Amino acid sequence: MSQTKFLLDESEIPTHWYNVVADMPNPPTPPLGPDGKPIGPEALTAIFPMSLIEQEVSAERWIAIPEPVREVMRLYRPSPLFRAHRLEAALGTPAKIYYKYEGISPAGSHKVNTAIPQAYYNKLAGIKRLTTETGAGQWGSSIALAGQMFGLEVRVFMVKVSYEQKPFRRSMMQTWGAQVFASPSMETNTGRGILEKDPGNLGSLGIAISEAVEEAASRPDTNYTLGSVLNHVILHQTVIGLEAKKQFEKAGDYPDMIFAPCGGGSNFGGVAFPFLADKAAGKNVRLVAVEPTSCPTLTKGAYAYDFGDSAGFTPLMKMYTLGHDFMPPGIHAGGLRYHGDSPLVSQLYHEGLIEAVAVPQLATFEAGVTFARAEGIIPAPESNHAVAACIAEALRCKESGEAKTLFFNLSGHGHFDMASYDKYFSGQLEDFHYPEEAIKESLAHLPKVG
Amino acid sequence: MSQTKFLLDESEIPTHWYNVVADMPNPPTPPLGPDGKPIGPEALTAIFPMSLIEQEVSAERWIAIPEPVREVMRLYRPSPLFRAHRLEAALGTPAKIYYKYEGISPAGSHKVNTAIPQAYYNKLAGIKRLTTETGAGQWGSSIALAGQMFGLEVRVFMVKVSYEQKPFRRSMMQTWGAQVFASPSMETNTGRGILEKDPGNLGSLGIAISEAVEEAASRPDTNYTLGSVLNHVILHQTVIGLEAKKQFEKAGDYPDMIFAPCGGGSNFGGVAFPFLADKAAGKNVRLVAVEPTSCPTLTKGAYAYDFGDSAGFTPLMKMYTLGHDFMPPGIHAGGLRYHGDSPLVSQLYHEGLIEAVAVPQLATFEAGVTFARAEGIIPAPESNHAVAACIAEALRCKESGEAKTLFFNLSGHGHFDMASYDKYFSGQLEDFHYPEEAIKESLAHLPKVG
Numbered sequence: 042m043s044q045t046k047f048l049l050d051e052s053e054i055p056t057h058w059y060n061v062v063a064d065m066p067n068p069p070t071p072p073l074g075p076d077g078k079p080i081g082p083e084a085l086t087a088i089f090p091m092s093l094i095e096q097e098v099s100a101e102r103w104i105a106i107p108e109p110v111r112e113v114m115r116l117y118r119p120s121p122l123f124r125a126h127r128l129e130a131a132l133g134t135p136a137k138i139y140y141k142y143e144g145i146s147p148a149g150s151h152k153v154n155t156a157i158p159q160a161y162y163n164k165l166a167g168i169k170r171l172t173t174e175t176g177a178g179q180w181g182s183s184i185a186l187a188g189q190m191f192g193l194e195v196r197v198f199m200v201k202v203s204y205e206q207k208p209f210r211r212s213m214m215q216t217w218g219a220q221v222f223a224s225p226s227m228e229t230n231t232g233r234g235i236l237e238k239d240p241g242n243l244g245s246l247g248i249a250i251s252e253a254v255e256e257a258a259s260r261p262d263t264n265y266t267l268g269s270v271l272n273h274v275i276l277h278q279t280v281i282g283l284e285a286k287k288q289f290e291k292a293g294d295y296p297d298m299i300f301a302p303c304g305g306g307s308n309f310g311g312v313a314f315p316f317l318a319d320k321a322a323g324k325n326v327r328l329v330a331v332e333p334t335s336c337p338t339l340t341k342g343a344y345a346y347d348f349g350d351s352a353g354f355t356p357l358m359k360m361y362t363l364g365h366d367f368m369p370p371g372i373h374a375g376g377l378r379y380h381g382d383s384p385l386v387s388q389l390y391h392e393g394l395i396e397a398v399a400v401p402q403l404a405t406f407e408a409g410v411t412f413a414r415a416e417g418i419i420p421a422p423e424s425n426h427a428v429a430a431c432i433a434e435a436l437r438c439k440e441s442g443e444a445k446t447l448f449f450n451l452s453g454h455g456h457f458d459m460a461s462y463d464k465y466f467s468g469q470l471e472d473f474h475y476p477e478e479a480i481k482e483s484l485a486h487l488p489k490v491g
Numbered sequence: 492m493s494q495t496k497f498l499l500d501e502s503e504i505p506t507h508w509y510n511v512v513a514d515m516p517n518p519p520t521p522p523l524g525p526d527g528k529p530i531g532p533e534a535l536t537a538i539f540p541m542s543l544i545e546q547e548v549s550a551e552r553w554i555a556i557p558e559p560v561r562e563v564m565r566l567y568r569p570s571p572l573f574r575a576h577r578l579e580a581a582l583g584t585p586a587k588i589y590y591k592y593e594g595i596s597p598a599g600s601h602k603v604n605t606a607i608p609q610a611y612y613n614k615l616a617g618i619k620r621l622t623t624e625t626g627a628g629q630w631g632s633s634i635a636l637a638g639q640m641f642g643l644e645v646r647v648f649m650v651k652v653s654y655e656q657k658p659f660r661r662s663m664m665q666t667w668g669a670q671v672f673a674s675p676s677m678e679t680n681t682g683r684g685i686l687e688k689d690p691g692n693l694g695s696l697g698i699a700i701s702e703a704v705e706e707a708a709s710r711p712d713t714n715y716t717l718g719s720v721l722n723h724v725i726l727h728q729t730v731i732g733l734e735a736k737k738q739f740e741k742a743g744d745y746p747d748m749i750f751a752p753c754g755g756g757s758n759f760g761g762v763a764f765p766f767l768a769d770k771a772a773g774k775n776v777r778l779v780a781v782e783p784t785s786c787p788t789l790t791k792g793a794y795a796y797d798f799g800d801s802a803g804f805t806p807l808m809k810m811y812t813l814g815h816d817f818m819p820p821g822i823h824a825g826g827l828r829y830h831g832d833s834p835l836v837s838q839l840y841h842e843g844l845i846e847a848v849a850v851p852q853l854a855t856f857e858a859g860v861t862f863a864r865a866e867g868i869i870p871a872p873e874s875n876h877a878v879a880a881c882i883a884e885a886l887r888c889k890e891s892g893e894a895k896t897l898f899f900n901l902s903g904h905g906h907f908d909m910a911s912y913d914k915y916f917s918g919q920l921e922d923f924h925y926p927e928e929a930i931k932e933s934l935a936h937l938p939k940v941g
Contacts, residue, residue, distance in 0.1 A: 045565040048498055115495040116577075116867045127566075127640075145595070147867030149906070189864050190577075209909035215916055216863050216909075413666050414639050417566045417597030456599070456906035459659035459666075466665055 045126060047288040049119035054111050059279040061314040061385060062272070063102035064321045066392060069272070070359035070384060073346060077490050080356050088257040088265040090166035093159065096273035104276065110158045113190045117146040117153070118280065122288035123451075128415040129435070136438035137294065138431060140451045141285050141312065142418065148182040148213070150421060150453030151308055152268050155277035156180075156187035159266045164191040170263040172256045174198045174224065174249030177376060178210025179421075179453065180268030185219035198224035198232075198252040201244035210457050224249040231255050246378075247351035254354065269305025270349065270358075270383050278311025281450060286315055289448075296326055296448035298434060302426040303330035303339065303397065304376055306383025312450040314385075317394065328395040330386065331426040333405070335473040336369045338362065338382045339390050339397035341480055346490040347381055357488060360387040363475070364483030376423045380483075398430055401472035405429045406465040409455070421453035422461050495576060497738040499569035504561050509729040511764040511835060512722070513552035514771045516842060519722070520809035520834060523796060527940050530806050538707040538715040540616035543609065546723035554726065560608045563640045567596040567603070568730065572738035573901075578865040579885070586888035587744065588881060590901040591735050591762065592868065598632040598663070600871060600903030601758055602718050605727035606630075606637035609716045613643065620644040620713040622706045624674065624699030626653055627826060628660025629871075629903065630718035635669035648674040648682075648702040651694035660907050674699040681705050696828075697801035704804065719755025720799060720808075720833050728761025731900060736765055739898075746776055746898035748884060752876040753780035753789065753847065754826055756833025762900040764835075767844065778845040780836065781876040783855070785923040786819045788812065788832045789840050789847035791930055796940040797831055807938060810837040813925070814933030826873045830933075848880055851922035855879045856915040859905070871903035872911050 062069055071079035082094045089097075096104060125138040143151035163171060171188050174197070175181025181197040188195035197219050204211060204223040211221050224244045225232035229252040235242050242248075257265035267274060289295050299316055301309040313328040320326050330339055339361045347362040349355035362381040369378035381387075389395050405422065408429035413419045420428055427449040438445050455462065464470050512519055521529035532544045539547075546554060575588040593601035613621060621638050624647070625631030631647040638645035647669050654661060654673035661671050674694045675682040679702040685692050692698075707715035717724060739745050749766055751759040763778040770776050780789055789811045797812040799805035812831040819828035831837075839845045855872065858879035863869045870878055877899040888895050905912065914920050 044501060046501060048500075050498075051494060051496060147863075147869070186867055190867075208913060209906075212909040212913040212916065213869065216860055216869050216912055218864055410666055413597075414668055417636055417640075419597070419663065419666050456659075459662040462666055463658060463662040466662065 043124070045124055047122040047291050049284060049287060051115050051119070053284070053287060054114055054118045055106060055280050055283040056111070057103040057105050058276045059283060059315045059318065060099055060102055060104055060276055061310070061317055062100045064318050065389065067388070069388060072356040072358050073490060074356055084356065088254060090162050090168065090264060092162040092166065093273050096276055097271060107161060110161050113157050114280070119284045120145050120281070122285055122292070123416070124292065125416055128412060131411065131415040132432065132435050132439065134435040134439040135442060135444040136435040137444065137446045138435055139292070139296065139446070139448045141281055142451045143281060144418065144421070144451060144454035148179070148186050149456060150179050150183065151278060151281060151311060152180050152183035153186060154280055154311065155268065155274045155307065156183035156266070157190065158277050160184065160187035160191045160193055163264050164193055168193065168262060168264045170194040170196065170260070171266050172196045172198070172253040172263060173266045173268070174246060174253045176200050176203055176246050178203065178207060178214070178457065179376065181219070181221070182210055182213050183268065184266050185214040185217040188219065189217045195219040196256065197221045198226060198249040200224055200246055200249050201242070207457070224252050226252060228252065229255045245351070250350050251352055251354065269307040270379070270381070272385055274307045275310035275314065275383055275385055278307045279315050281311040282313060282315030285312060285448070294446050297445040298327045298329060298447050300329045300331055300427040300430045300447070300449040302377060302423045302450070302452060303332045303382065303386065304423065305379045306386035308423070308450060308452045310383060310386055313395065317389070320394065329430060330390070330395060330397040331430040332397060332399050333377050333426060334399040334401045335475055336363065336378050337399040337475055338380065340399045341475065341477070343484050343487065344387060344391050345487050347487055349381060351380070357490060358384045360384045361390065362487070363480055364486050366486055367483045377426065400426050400429045401474065402470055403472050406462065406470065408432045418451065419455040420451055421455045422458050424452045427451070493574065495574055497572040497741050499734060499737060501565050501569070503734070503737060504564055504568045505556060505730050505733040506561070507553040507555050508726045509733060509765045509768065510549055510552055510554055510726055511760070511767055512550045514768050515839065517838070519838060522806040522808050523940060524806060534806070538704060540612050540618065540714060542612040542616065543723050546726055547721060557611060560611050563607050564730070569734045570595050570731070572735055572742070573866070574742065575866055578862060581861065581865040582882065582885050582889065584885040584889040585892060585894040586885040587894065587896045588885055589742070589746065589896070589898045591731060592901045593731060594868065594871070594901060594904035598629070598636050599906060600629050600633065601728060601731060601761060602630050602633035603636060604730055604761065605718065605724045605757065606633035606716070607640065608727050610634065610637035610641045610643055613714050614641040618643065618712060618714045620646065620710070621716050622646045622648070622703040622713060623716045623718070624648045624696060624703045626650050626696050628653065628657060628664065628907065629826065631669070631671070632660055632663050633718065634716050635664040635667040638669065639667045645669040646706065647671045648676060648699040650674055650696055650699050651692070657907070674702050676702060678702065679705045700800050701802060701804065719757040720829070720831070722835055724757045725760035725764065725833055725835055728757045729765050731761040732763060732765030735762065735898070744896050747895040748777045748779060748897050750779045750781055750877040750880045750897070750899040752827060752873045752900070752902060753782045753832065753836065754873065755829045756836035758873070758900060758902045760833060760836055763845065767839070770844065779880060780840070780845060780847040781880040782847060782849050783827050783876060784849040784851045785925055786813065786828050787849040787925055788830065790849045791925065791927070793934050793937065794837060794841050795937050797937055799831060801830070807940060808834045810834045811840065812937070813930055814936050816936055817933045827876065850876050850879045851924065852920055853922050856912065856920065858882045868901065869905040870901055871905045872908050874902045877901070
């Protein structure tokens with residue numbers, strides 16, 4: 042049997058991030074302020090360092106990765122590219138299946154790829170303390186680890202219901218030295234205000250964002266960090282796709298189709314954008330963003346200016362959105378619950394350069410179990426979306442007899458998500474197709490622009 | 492900065508296991524039957540396949556690893572050897588610290604290294620079903636994964652208190668298709684008998700072993716599997732040390748001291764025995780088994796014939812033992828609770844070829860947190876024993892100014908042990924030095940031999 046893993050040497054960790062803006066047919070749409078006019082970089086300096094703001098608006102194709110960032114990434118990068126021989130055999134497909142495994146990072150997902158440079162640039166700017174919000178804890182863990190690596194204090198506002206129900210992600214963050222607060226907390230005006238009126242409030246991602254931003258905006262030594270959506274976050278994730286391209290060269294192969302989970306978009310953008318450059322140069326590669334049917338942003342949303350948060354504090358961004366007051370259903374087990382999507386991913390989807398599919402929840406877990414039984418690794422529920430779409434394509438290939446080369450991003454492991462698998466096995470999960478009527482209603486509340 | 496990871500190609504997965512028996516100054520002591528006479532291989536055929544029994548008694552130096560076993564190991568092997576630059580800097584030590592990371596396996600620890608060949612040889616012998624016991628679930632997970640890879644049914648008897656308190660390891664085993672029963676269960680005479688008298692019985696490892704062995708012994712298509720102690724189990728683990736030797740060659744270095752956690756002994760034997768061959772050939776390398784002060788088998792036990800299980804069903808083995816009715820204290824968070832130790836490890840310790848130290852619990856967690864904050868990876872509590880002993884030596888080097896090369900086996904990650912870290916952070920853990928008096932008492936119950 043041919044090789045299972047395609048490894049790279051540490052010296053092959055990318056030296057530059059790839060900025061897809063340089064290869065987009067049209068310039069990116071600008072974020073707008075409350076007055077409907079494009080905002081300048083200075084509007085963000087209260088919560089982000091200038092170096093990250095510059096990356097956010099850059100049109101340079103290649104942006105150098107600082108050596109101290111590559112140095113920390115050597116703890117887990119380059120990540121392996123696997124040929125899924127056993128999965129292919131289990132499916133009986135003529136398709137060749139490859140996956141890039143980002144769960145190899147200490148925090149267990151691709152999120153660390155942007156947490157490290159975000160911590161680094163903040164440290165460089167003299168910042169002492171980072172704040173962020175976290176739901177299930179994947180992003181919070183990543184920034185806790187990265188903050189520790191650069192000697193920064195990290196304060197994580199964790200949605201109270203997760204804080205209580207998922208104590209292990211919390212312990213993980215504490216192991217790396219972060220302070221974790223159940224949100225709403227007594228640490229901020231936002232939190233105190235909510236708790237005064239409603240002491241039993243279980244929190245939401247929206248509230249946790251407000252607490253983290255409030256702290257960052259009100260303390261000059263403190264900045265805010267975000268784990269997806271923004272341009273600089275996607276930029277940092279392109280190490281995934283850049284490594285994968287080198288690994289496909291070693292494998293003597295090239296993907297016909299690439300699948301990645303898509304919530305805020307950094308997972309998908311990180312693996313797909315470097316291949317989009319090839320597509321622009323004439324290569325025939327299909328890039329498929331995979332989202333849940335319970336939060337079908339690209340497949341059912343509108344392409345419009347909307348707020349990034351539910352409370353409407355952020356600048357307006359042009360993106361596929363289900364409306365900022367969209368509420369993902371509680372029965373949805375994995376992440377990928379964001380009402381909007383990265384403006385870059387949205388624009389490229391709007392221009393027909395990438396594709397999107399939505400997968401119902403039970404199919405994602407079924408695919409995850411099939412994968413785990415063949416390849417060993419138990420995927421994160423988010424990653425299962427890509428697994429499901431890739432397996433579906435492999436089965437289509439079985440029918441058609443096509444020997445396509447399929448590639449997906451296994452963005453994280455499921456070690457902290459076994460409660461979701463448990464619910465799946467015990468029949469407590471169900472599918473949810475977000476009703477068109479409800480989407481229409483939340484889209485009716487989109488902010489008026491221009 | 493020099494290299495962080497030393498990787499091997501898949502072709503460098505060892506082709507043979509190393510059998511330390513060939514290099515021992517004296518032949519291994521034989522196991523004895525109830526009559527005090529050495530038992531023959533045939534006494535074990537009811538629960539083990541002949542190929543594994545042959546390995547158990549072999550004196551051949553090299554035993555070929557079957558190709559289908561290497562094939563499955565390619566999913567995660569070779570495992571990386573890391574140079575702990577960040578830990579060295581954090582400690583300010585002139586010592587060079589290396590660690591081999593076995594947590595890279597899908598089940599998260601080195602245990603998979605023996606689960607795969609055990610499943611393979613049973614499959615080859617026409618066995619349809621494997622049974623085993625598990626406490627916290629690390630071994631059960633490994634055999635669940637390995638059974639799935641070779642199409643064997645796996646039935647795991649999981650100590651009821653763990654089954655209820657640690658549902659995530661259970662879900663992991665189920666993901667890989669294993670059936671998991673809270674032990675005592677209604678599946679066996681042993682279990683039913685106990686539950687009839689005491690319906691609320693929370694189980695013990697001893698009861699779970701009895702259930703697993705009863706099923707295996709009473710069904711011709713079913714065999715029993717064990718995760719440590721026995722010679723063939725240690726044999727399979729030598730892939731760790733064999734790979735490490737190649738990796739040290741690539742690093743242009745060689746360890747002065749090697750540290751590994753020691754419970755049943757397969758973790759320690761797996762990494763240390765291949766280096767013992769060098770020691771026999773004149774190399775100056777110190778091999779240190781690290782055990783908990785709450786279960787100080789090598790450092791406080793007697794070298795004597797004793798039962799392998801608490802009920803006294805197994806053959807008698809000559810080993811360091813605290814007495815088969817020794818009860819490890821409930822406050823002990825990690826594994827390494829076995830009353831005895833591998834007969835091979837015991838004999839080599841008795842003959843002065845290896846060393847042993849006992850580390851108190853709080854020091855192991857303190858070391859684990861120091862390690863995680865420097866190197867990212869959160870170690871399993873068992874692995875923390877090796878981390879603690881290695882850090883202590885690195886700090887001695889700091890005082891003496893010696894630039895020793897230290898190496899430890901990071902046998903697994905702590906993703907399923909965060910509850911123990913949580914207890915550590917919240918001050919719920921304490922040290923326990925097993926009292927000499929209590930050890931004397933349990934040693935007074937050693938079986939009479941000859």
